[in-house]
Amino acid sequence: MFGLPSSMAGDKDAAKKLEDGLKAALAAHKDGTPQEQAKAVKDYFASLSPEQQAALAATDPSFVGNLDGVPVNVRFAANRISIQKEFDAENAYFKGLAPNDPAYQRTKDRVETLRSFLNPRIKKFIDPKTNRPVEVEVPRQFLVFDAKFGSTADPKASPFADGRVAEVVGDLENAKNVAFRVPGITNRLDNFNSFSDGGFDLTKGKDGIEQPDTAVVSWLGYDTPEIGDSVDPAKAVVGGNQLNAFRQGISVNLQQDAKTSIFAHSYGTLVTSKALQSGLTNIDNVTFMGSPGLGPNIHSVADFHMPNTKFFAMRAPGDPVEYTQGHGDDPADFKDIIRLGTTGAHGHSEYYKPGNESLTNMQRILFGGDHKALTFTHTTLDEEQLGAAEVRELVKFLHERVDPEVVNRMGADLDPIVQGLLNGRSSMKDVALPIHSVLNKYNMLDRVKPQELFGEVSKLAGNLAYKKVYAAAKDKGAPDFVAKIAANSAAAATRGAVGGVTWPVVKLLEFDRLQNNTRQLIGGLWSGGKKMWADGQEITAEVQKDGGRILSDGSQFAGTLFKDGGNIALDAGDTFIHPGHVIDNAGDALKSMDHIKSEFNAKTSDAAHAFLNATNTTIAKGGDMLHTGLSTGNKALHKGKDVLDSALNFAGF
Incomplete structure (x- = not known):
């Protein structure tokens, strides 16, 4: 399937000697950089015949398939073997599950994903002989596969670890343009195809034709957070080091003059930021999209100290993750970044949607750096979505009152509750008391007092009403002073209305706070x-x-x-x-x-x-x-x- 002969594939004795030689080469460079280690591996494989390379892949596919420096076709073959073994084991487990078992649905999704990895895909390209579009079946190419890697997001929903996977589209070793895609939270082996689809779409030009000089690596190589621990940057720090090591290691398999780009989404932008801060410098272009922030110490592109790298940012209208700035300043607001247009995309998950300006701009960056054709935007939060600025202010208000360490611990405690809700084991009624218990555990009603919280909500609601009425009055041709009078009246009425509606809620929460504080005192x-x-x-x-x-x-x-x-x-x-x-x-x-x-x-x-x-x-x-x-x-x-x-x-x- 990947051009390797199978004549020695069953010779375990010969393969064992070859593996000993490979491990000796690695041991000789154990203190070297990831790139130096990968170079030693590449040199060792260059000394082997295709038959010997195949024997190594067949004997220890997990080791060979995930080792930087191994020729990519050998890694593809080794990981194909590992995927088949994992599919067989997990499919057998799945057949023993009853449909009402909590682990049934996610295990089913995971088995079907593994099955899809084994099936060929359709590739559309221009035949160089006839210059006509051709569709052929080709095997999927996995550069990384480890089903047992990482944490188990929800043990009740699935007993399997989240896993790590990296899929390649295109000819990685000969491509002139190479992209690395970095995903955000809740990405796992069982839903990997929803992430990798963006890699296939990124490589396609007009009429769905895959660009011949381009390769895209959809890299799910770190343990992504779930909902609760997404507030904690710890996994981004580890993931950043892993991304840096992967990029340095794979460099020995790329063309020396290949142009490289990173396209990072959501929490993946924080991972990429940590990678850049840990020494990842050999990147030509970096694009952040849907970012919750790049860390508390990054306020501009200049903070990366990478003058030879071009930085881009995208913020689609209605993207709540970017509005919150949960992990630092929004890169789309950096004065020294190139902010790209996203027409057609809305919310947090449509940046790769075919036909959107966001995907087109990414392709312009990737396909030879056609920066002259890029489209730009400079929209404000209010222009993108009324209320976005107020959301940002509310999150800022909360951040000022709750220590990040408390947020991290509380998020970890809330995650199992949220998982039960997301996976259908619990209803909102079931989780109300557990959530209430966690909030009381961290004294949230003391940290964020109900009266202050609803006072802030009332203020922001008034601000939003002002903006809406002012804009509506101006649209109808009202003079500016008339529009302002109407807007101020609307703001005052809204604040009063919100105060009246929330008064019983405030009193209920204040009583809850009094009860909890008295209980804690006693x-x-x-x-x-x-x-x-x-x-x-x-x-x-x-x-x-x-x-x-x-x-x-x-x-x-x-x-x-x-x-x-x-x-x-x-x-x-x-x-x-x-x-x-x-x-x-x-x-x-x-x-x-x-x-x-x-x-x-x-x-x-x-x-x-x-x-x-x-x-x-x-x-x-x-x-x-x-x-x-x-x-x-x-x-x-x-x-x-x-x-x-x-x-x-x-x-x-």
């Missing part, structure tokens, strides 16, 4: 009190135990003193009566005195040790009690303030 006092009581009991028990030891040691010493002292007295009396026994009696008296001295030293040491132990316990546990008391008191004061504040707000003060 719980904190009870928890602190319990710990102090436990520490006090431990002090009492330790003092009682060590005091008993001191008393026991004293009693034992007193017994020794009485006994040995009596012996000394008897020896003295015997000497008085029998002077001839003086030497023996003196020796016995000395032994008794030594025994008394020895017992005194031993028991005194034991008593001192017991006393010291009791003292240390008292100091340590006393310190713990003091710390617990201070901490509990501090928390009580803080939470008591929240209780008082929420009570006053609920009462209307």
